[in-house]
Amino acid sequence: MVLTFRLTEEGRGAFNMSNAPVIDLHCDLLVYLLMNKNASPETKAFGAGFPFLKEGNVKMQVMAIYTAVEEASSRNGVAQSEIYKRLLTDYSADIYQADAQFDSSNDRIGIVASLESASGICNEEEPLDNAFKNLETIISNVERLFYISFTHHTENRFGGGNYATAGLKPDGEALLDYMDGREIAVDLSHTSDALAHDILDYTYKKGLKVPVIASHSNFREVWDHPRNLTKANAQEIVDRGGLIGINFLRAFLNNDDANALLDHVKYGFDLKGGEQAMAFGADFFYTGDFPDPARDPYYFPEHEDASKYHGILNQLEQDLTSDQLSRLAHKNVERFIVSNWN
Numbered sequence: 001m002v003l004t005f006r007l008t009e010e011g012r013g014a015f016n017m018s019n020a021p022v023i024d025l026h027c028d029l030l031v032y033l034l035m036n037k038n039a040s041p042e043t044k045a046f047g048a049g050f051p052f053l054k055e056g057n058v059k060m061q062v063m064a065i066y067t068a069v070e071e072a073s074s075r076n077g078v079a080q081s082e083i084y085k086r087l088l089t090d091y092s093a094d095i096y097q098a099d100a101q102f103d104s105s106n107d108r109i110g111i112v113a114s115l116e117s118a119s120g121i122c123n124e125e126e127p128l129d130n131a132f133k134n135l136e137t138i139i140s141n142v143e144r145l146f147y148i149s150f151t152h153h154t155e156n157r158f159g160g161g162n163y164a165t166a167g168l169k170p171d172g173e174a175l176l177d178y179m180d181g182r183e184i185a186v187d188l189s190h191t192s193d194a195l196a197h198d199i200l201d202y203t204y205k206k207g208l209k210v211p212v213i214a215s216h217s218n219f220r221e222v223w224d225h226p227r228n229l230t231k232a233n234a235q236e237i238v239d240r241g242g243l244i245g246i247n248f249l250r251a252f253l254n255n256d257d258a259n260a261l262l263d264h265v266k267y268g269f270d271l272k273g274g275e276q277a278m279a280f281g282a283d284f285f286y287t288g289d290f291p292d293p294a295r296d297p298y299y300f301p302e303h304e305d306a307s308k309y310h311g312i313l314n315q316l317e318q319d320l321t322s323d324q325l326s327r328l329a330h331k332n333v334e335r336f337i338v339s340n341w342n
């Protein structure tokens with residue numbers, strides 16, 4: 001793989017890395033607050049705690065409503081949307097609801113919710129009608145969902161997750177039909193290859209107005225892992241005007257080489273049109289709930305919390321122009337918002 005970048009003199013230096021605004025497409029703060037009743041977002045026990053977001057000059061943070069495939073999934077989904085709503089009131093000095101007029105020069109952190117697994121609107125047993133009722137409840141609590149990921153690692157009623165083989169199921173088709181024209185992207189970060197294929201095929205054939213993104217995914221050509229995007233799916237996301245958020249988890253970068261993060265970013269910029277799509281989707285979650293010795297540490301030290309974005313941008317200065325760096329840091333997400341939100 002040959003990486004080619006042309007650097008112009010004026011391309012360098014214009015972008016001030018140390019104070020660049022940052023937008024991140026994925027963290028799991030809400031489920032951390034749901035599962036740990038005494039926890040606060042003003043913590044450094046969690047990589048996307050507010051102190052780290054401020055240090056990293058994060059100006060927009062997407063907060064996922066994460067649910068497993070379990071009986072309580074839809075209750076947990078709605079409960080996280082209530083936590084989100086409460087955060088906006090309780091921490092109004094720090095955060096605000098980001099909307100189509102988002103401005104990265106705002107002093108506070110704009111937040112937007114998303115759904116990480118549609119199990120959060122319907123467990124495996126409920127009638128499908130409940131999915132849409134719960135979705136309406138969640139949207140009324142969070143105002144806007146940036147994206148919906150249909151699955152997580154396993155299979156559910158909507159389709160197959162990363163470690164599953166099922167494609168798009170009838171309930172998944174119904175959910176895509178619902179999303180048509182509602183300014184909610186479909187997220188391919190946690191799909192099986194079959195589900196990614198079927199979502200791309202179904203939305204194309206039915207002409208649905210549903211943007212396609214991968215909120216927190218790297219590239220399989222750089223590190224072969226089922227959580228990472230195939231070359232064809234990455235290119236299709238780019239071609240449809242979507243976003244690809246680079247994931248900071250060691251397991252999805254390269255178990256041993258922290259610099260692989262730079263290789264994933266550069267690979268994304270080398271895709272045809274990729275410089276319009278690349279973003280951050282660091283995927284900070286509370287690792288204290290997931291004791292897995294094989295994955296410890298979950299992040300390399302240079303990527304372990306939201307204060308680290310500028311260090312990463314600095315490392316990329318050798319390979320990317322200042323324009324490309326500002327796209328990665330925030331401008332591509334801003335472009336996406338201008339194109340897709342009203």
Ligand SMILES: [Zn+2]
Nearest residue numbers: 116190216283
């Ligand atoms: Zn995830």
